[in-house]
Amino acid sequence: MKDQTVKKLSEIVRVTNEWSQEQERGLYCYRGQSEKGWGLVPTVFRHLAEKYDEALNPEISPDDIATATEIEIRIYEEFRERTRAYKHERVDVKNPWEMLCLAQHFGVPTRLLDWTSNPLVAAYFAVEDLDDKRDGVIWCLNAPKFLGEEQNKHLVMRGHLLDTLPHPGSDEQVHVDIHVTFLRKWWLEHLPIDVPPRKNESIFTLIQPPDIDDRMKIQSGLFTAYISVGKTKEADFVWSHSQWLEEKNPNTLRKLTIPGSCKHEFLVQLWRMGISHNALFPGLSGLGQHLVTLQKEWLKRP
Numbered sequence: 001m002k003d004q005t006v007k008k009l010s011e012i013v014r015v016t017n018e019w020s021q022e023q024e025r026g027l028y029c030y031r032g033q034s035e036k037g038w039g040l041v042p043t044v045f046r047h048l049a050e051k052y053d054e055a056l057n058p059e060i061s062p063d064d065i066a067t068a069t070e071i072e073i074r075i076y077e078e079f080r081e082r083t084r085a086y087k088h089e090r091v092d093v094k095n096p097w098e099m100l101c102l103a104q105h106f107g108v109p110t111r112l113l114d115w116t117s118n119p120l121v122a123a124y125f126a127v128e129d130l131d132d133k134r135d136g137v138i139w140c141l142n143a144p145k146f147l148g149e150e151q152n153k154h155l156v157m158r159g160h161l162l163d164t165l166p167h168p169g170s171d172e173q174v175h176v177d178i179h180v181t182f183l184r185k186w187w188l189e190h191l192p193i194d195v196p197p198r199k200n201e202s203i204f205t206l207i208q209p210p211d212i213d214d215r216m217k218i219q220s221g222l223f224t225a226y227i228s229v230g231k232t233k234e235a236d237f238v239w240s241h242s243q244w245l246e247e248k249n250p251n252t253l254r255k256l257t258i259p260g261s262c263k264h265e266f267l268v269q270l271w272r273m274g275i276s277h278n279a280l281f282p283g284l285s286g287l288g289q290h291l292v293t294l295q296k297e298w299l300k301r302p
Helices: 009-020 043-051 062-085 096-105 119-127 143-152 178-183 214-218 241-248 260-272 284-300
Strands: 002-005 028-033 113-116 136-142 201-207 221-229 253-258
Touching (some): 009 028, 009 136, 009 253, 009 260, 028 119, 043 062, 062 096, 119 136, 119 253, 136 143, 201 241, 221 241, 241 253
Parallel strands (some): 002 253
Antiparallel strands (some): 028 113, 113 221, 136 253, 201 221
C-alpha cells in the first residue's frame, strides 16, 4: 500500500486531484482517522480489532464469528423495532438497506463504514483531536478500480444507489447467509431489470445513502459494506475492510499520513475554509463539539 506523508493542506488538494485525473471515472473515497495505526473496521466489529491484530492476517475463531453476527442481527432488529415510534419522512422503513443507513447515521453499530467524496472533510476528521503525539491518516479508496466492471455500471457520484444492491428474498426455499439475515425483507426481483440476481455471491460494495438529513449531504457521505449472499463459508466473514482490500485488491488503497505536529495547522486552515464540526454537524450538538475542539486549539496557542 502506498503511504505518502503530507505536511501542508495544499498537498492533499494537489495529490487527490492528480489521482482523480488518472482514470476516466475518477471517483475516490476518503476516510479520515486520528490514529494512523487503526484499520478500516466497522463499529459492530471493532471488538474483534481489540482481540485480533489485523496486520497478522488472523483467522477468526468460529465462535467469535457466530457471536459477532448474532449480535449484529440483534442490534439491527432492536433498532428496527424501537424506531417504529418515530417518524422518518426521508426513509423507507420497509427497505432494510435504508434502515441500516439510518442506524449508521445515528451511531448504531453496523457493518457499514463511513467515507466521504470530499478529501478536505476526511482531513478534518484526521486532525480534529489535535493530538500531536500520534499521526492522523486519510485512507483513500479508488472506487472504480476495486468495484469491477459489473458494479461500475451502476456507480454514481457517491457510490451505488440502494436499489442496485442485492436484497435476499424472504422465501424459505432461498438460502440466505447469516451475515445478511436482516435483509430478507426484499425479494430479488426488486433489483433493476439489468442487474443479475446474486444468490451465491459475496461482494464488497460502495453505497450512496439516502439523504436522511442535511448532515449527510454536507459531508458528501457514503458507505462501504461487505455483503455475503448465498452459500458462504466462515472464511468469507469480513470484519476489517482494510485487511480484505489489501488481500483481494492491493492496489486500490492509499494512505495520506498527516504528522501529529501538523494537526494544529491543518485544523486552523480547515476552519478558515468553513470546515468545522459545527459546519459538518448542523445543530446544537455540532456547535457543542466545535467549542470543545476550539478550547483545545486555544490551549495550544503560544
